Amino acid sequence: MKNGTSPKYSSLGFKDIIVQFEDAVAVVTLNRAQERNTWSLTLVHELVKAFDLFDRDDRVRAVVLTAEPTAPAFCSGADISKGWDLLYQDESFHEGPHAHRDTAGIVSLAILRCRKITVVAVNGNAAGVGVTALQIPFDFRFAWSDARLLMPFVHRGVAPEGVSSYLLPRLLGHSRATALFLSGAAVKPDSPLLQGFFYKSFPTREEIFPGALAFAKELAANTSQTSVAMTKALLWRGADTPEGQHLLESRTIQTLGSAADSLEGAKSFKEKRPAKFTDTLSKNLTTWMPWWHEVGTVYRKTKL
Amino acid sequence: MKNGTSPKYSSLGFKDIIVQFEDAVAVVTLNRAQERNTWSLTLVHELVKAFDLFDRDDRVRAVVLTAEPTAPAFCSGADISKGWDLLYQDESFHEGPHAHRDTAGIVSLAILRCRKITVVAVNGNAAGVGVTALQIPFDFRFAWSDARLLMPFVHRGVAPEGVSSYLLPRLLGHSRATALFLSGAAVKPDSPLLQGFFYKSFPTREEIFPGALAFAKELAANTSQTSVAMTKALLWRGADTPEGQHLLESRTIQTLGSAADSLEGAKSFKEKRPAKFTDTLSKNLTTWMPWWHEVGTVYRKTKL
Amino acid sequence: MKNGTSPKYSSLGFKDIIVQFEDAVAVVTLNRAQERNTWSLTLVHELVKAFDLFDRDDRVRAVVLTAEPTAPAFCSGADISKGWDLLYQDESFHEGPHAHRDTAGIVSLAILRCRKITVVAVNGNAAGVGVTALQIPFDFRFAWSDARLLMPFVHRGVAPEGVSSYLLPRLLGHSRATALFLSGAAVKPDSPLLQGFFYKSFPTREEIFPGALAFAKELAANTSQTSVAMTKALLWRGADTPEGQHLLESRTIQTLGSAADSLEGAKSFKEKRPAKFTDTLSKNLTTWMPWWHEVGTVYRKTKL
Structure with missing residues (x-):
């Protein structure tokens, strides 16, 4: 296919995300505004599929993930109103504790493995996976300067997910990462704890996505x-x-x-x-990557 | 023992530290104000014992370490007025160079291994181990904004101790850690070299401990x-x-x-x-920790 | 030789650098001002030789690298007006892709292996190797606050060199390193992306070297x-x-x-x-270094 031809991502039948393609930039918009863009298994599967396609589709040079600026939140995390069930909905749960795979981590790894430029436009409040999976694994983070960001794991009886306990200390250093994880405090993008985390912030929710998209297009055209x-x-x-x-x-x-x-x-x-x-x-780029040892993470059922 | 019952740490006969317990928070106060809270082997043994107890005592949810705000210093480091003898006072010294164990490192590891929230309230000047062992291994650092902090190893003919050469580059990045260690410069908490190191600072020495204690109690109650x-x-x-x-x-x-x-x-x-x-x-939490390889550090005499 | 005796570095016949020695500080000045101090194989060989000598010469306690403050640039990187030929000028190129050794990396490793205090005085604009090899591996970086710094690899079809992809994320964290490498943006020393990178900056080009030299002499005398x-x-x-x-x-x-x-x-x-x-x-310091595994990087011809 010719570079620049618009791929028909719209035909893939995504439900919880909308994917558009423009000037070599794939745009993913979270499509669960009515549920505050909370996590869902459908969302997980669609994000993994989308980032895997972006990785392999030569026409894609950059990806921007965002939400509707009018949504109640960028992503409110997991919907735990019915408990932590979502965490255990994978089919292999009953095989034992070694069988579980954190869905946030599955998404984070898909984003991390996408070899194109990844940009997130955080145009609303975010909590839990809305930070760990949907911000931390990206190359560039753009934010609404009034967004409220929350990683409340220690206040909910759980622990960091989405590979965030690996990525955040490397992104910002262990001092800030420890403070963020163990305080569980709500922070805004200009917090001293987040210095260096966001590439750019804007005062209104409407500005974030256009700013991020223009940046992504500029890089797509010139890299x-x-x-x-x-x-x-x-x-x-x-x-x-x-x-x-x-x-x-x-x-x-x-x-x-x-x-x-x-x-x-x-x-x-x-x-x-x-x-x-x-x-x-x-x-x-087919001849010698990867050079690193890949740890297998796919769970393989041990019983027929 | 019932969660919340006050453990009788006072009965343990500590000399160079005072340990109190309040609302699930253990408070350690350095008790060598007349010696500028300098390092002593007694202090080392008591800190190791205390943090090991805090780690295993389910009633303890957070720890705050501090000094008297009226002390001449938070901790002036090792007392080297008689040379570096303190470094060699362990019984195995005469067995050879492989037998020595840095006392600052022994304390740092005890703090690092304490699985509870650890907070240090630095309410005075600090030097050497007063920074490396008594600040760097903690989860949260609170400081008097006028405290003078000094790691003068290159000016004294020695080298970083207290596992600080491992922890500091990870806390703040190698650029700041290298600058601090190789310049040996005295810095204050608002120094650009210490950005991200302190969670919070206060203008007067009297405010640090109450601020840190309130923070620790809040986390102890809600995590x-x-x-x-x-x-x-x-x-x-x-x-x-x-x-x-x-x-x-x-x-x-x-x-x-x-x-x-x-x-x-x-x-x-x-x-x-x-x-x-x-x-x-x-x-x-008894079933699967630790998952990591522990390097043994205890020296075992090679001759009877 | 007596400590303090002036070594005759001037007799070594360096062409693309000038080496002087003063108060236990070796000063290296880039000597290609007319070529904007661009990279050359001679420069590579001389820098490697010089830093290897500084490492082994007991009289040297600190090193300062700088350029003429009147030069058009501190270092404009590789001269690619004739393509990337410089990258392939080593004799083993025709042996195959495993034989190449990045010249920027060869210099960076020589600087990194120099066990003395290393200081760079960046008194002009810098690009490519002018940042990766000539700034990133140093212990202390001093800069002209108006210097334009550029690492345009993604805009030139190449990738980070000079061990910068290892060092920069460790110096500043992966968030800033990723943003710098993938945006390829020109930045000045006060950019939020470079926080913690420079030890000190000065408003005029003339001040940088004297400031860096005084700092180096102070450390040479007292460490x-x-x-x-x-x-x-x-x-x-x-x-x-x-x-x-x-x-x-x-x-x-x-x-x-x-x-x-x-x-x-x-x-x-x-x-x-x-x-x-x-x-x-x-x-x-002869008895027990190095304790680490050294990966051999010297290319050995596989055919006679």
Whole structure:
């Protein structure tokens, strides 16, 4: 398919999300405004499917996730009015405690594994998974400066989910992550505890999505898809020594340095014009990723 | 023992610390004001014993460490007026260099291993171990905004102790940690180098402890003991890949999600009332911790 | 050689750098002002040689790297006007993709392995390797507050180099590192994305180097060479558990605690006078470093 052709994500029959595609940017809008965009198993499955498609669809260069700015909340987390049942609705629950897979983590991993630029436009209040799965795994976070953000795990008898206990200390350092998780305090984007977390914030809810979308389009138009993917891999799947990372970077640079995008990058720079990148993940990045050990997380039933 | 019964820590015969208990919060006050609360082997042994008890005593939900606000210092570090002898006073010193165990590190590990919420109220100047062992390993740091903090290792011919060379770069990032350790500069809590280190600061020495105690009591009253312990374990003993952490979080959530505290967490949220958590570490968190490899640090004499 | 004797670095025939020595501080000035201090293979080889000498020369206690404040730039990165050829000029290129070694990474590792205090005085604009290799691996960064800093890898079809994908997330956290790498945005030292990166900034280009040099001389005069080396090793080559780090710190403290510098450190402190440290790396730190696994990065030709 030609790069730029609009994929028909609308035909995939998503219910709890709406997916649109524009200028190489896929836009995901949470579609449960009446339920305060709370978590649902349908939402989980659709987000995983969508981010997996974005990862593999060469036409997608960036993704923006958002909610209706008029929704009562960006995402109010899990609906626990009937208890924590949602956590146990997977079919393998009765096999024992080793069989459960946190649905927030399943979504976070899908976002983290998406090799395109990911942007979230937080245009309302958020709690629980609305922060852990729907903000923390993204590359860029845009926020309404008056949004109320809450990770109340210690006040609810549970614990951090959505791989947030791995990602947040790495994003902001353990001091801020510990304070956020153990206080369970509600914070706003300008809180000292969140310094460095949001790329940009805006005073009104209506501004967030247009701001995030313009940013995503700008990056989609001017970045190399293969560069982005390799940069993300180096950042999250790097070696555990400086020397090991040097070897990874060396091979990355040589792989990219002999491909079309880097030639265009140098040429456009010399000619003082915007670059037109054409390399794609499916065609030009097939030979040596991943270099890391993947821990399998899919649960396989132990009984027929 | 009934939850809430006051444990008689006063009967344990502590000399260099005073331990009190109030509303599920254990308060440790350094009791060497006349010696500027400098380090002593007695202090080391008592702090280790106290934090080990707090960890195992289900009645303790939070710990606050502080000094007399009228003391000449919060803790002036090691008393090196007679050289570094304190470092070598352990009985195994003559067995060789492999036998020594840094006393600051012994205390830091005891604090780090305490699965309850730990808060330090730094109401005076601090140096050396007064920062490394008595501030860095805590979950929350409250400070007098005029406190002078000093880690002068490079100016004294020694090196970071108290596991600070592991913890500080993770708390604040390597850029700030390197600058603090290699400059050896005296800093105040509002220094750009300490951004994110203190949870809150107050302008007068008298305010710190009451502020920290009120905060600790609030958390002690409204947090699940098992949630707190698991959150701390996920933060400091996590997996080294996102997928591995997802497995740990999944099992954590299922373990906690079927216990009384999470049911009460959901119920109280629905009923818009404060939760009353009853799960305890000794009764409800016995089955699968620790999941990590513990490196043994106790020195065992090699000769009879 | 006597500590303080001026080493004749000028006799080493460096071309793309100028090395001077003053009060135990080695000063490296980039000497390609007419080429905007762009990268060259000569520059690479000379920087590696220089930092290797600084590491092993006991007379050197600190290093400052800078550029002429009148140069068009501190370092404009690689000169890609002829494409990315520089990346492939090493002799082993034709052996295959496993043979390449990123020249920026070779320099970064040399700086990172230098056990002395390293300071960079960024007195002009910088791009690419001018940030990754010539700023990120240093202990302290001083900057002109109006300097324009650029890491445009995703806009050029390449990826982070100079071990920056390992170091930057550790220096500042993954949130800021990701935003810097994936946006490719030009930033100034006071950008929220760079908080904690620079130790100090100055409003005019002329002030940076004198400020950095005075700071380096102050540290060179008042720090123990062995303390500095061990602190750097603990920070960048530490254990991966708190307990493991406790063992490393314990042995470090005992090694240093029985040497002349720590005795002088305690004595001078007691006598309220500046310390005069005499221990050196070549004489007093020979017995047990390194404790870590070194990944070999030197390429060895596979054919005769």
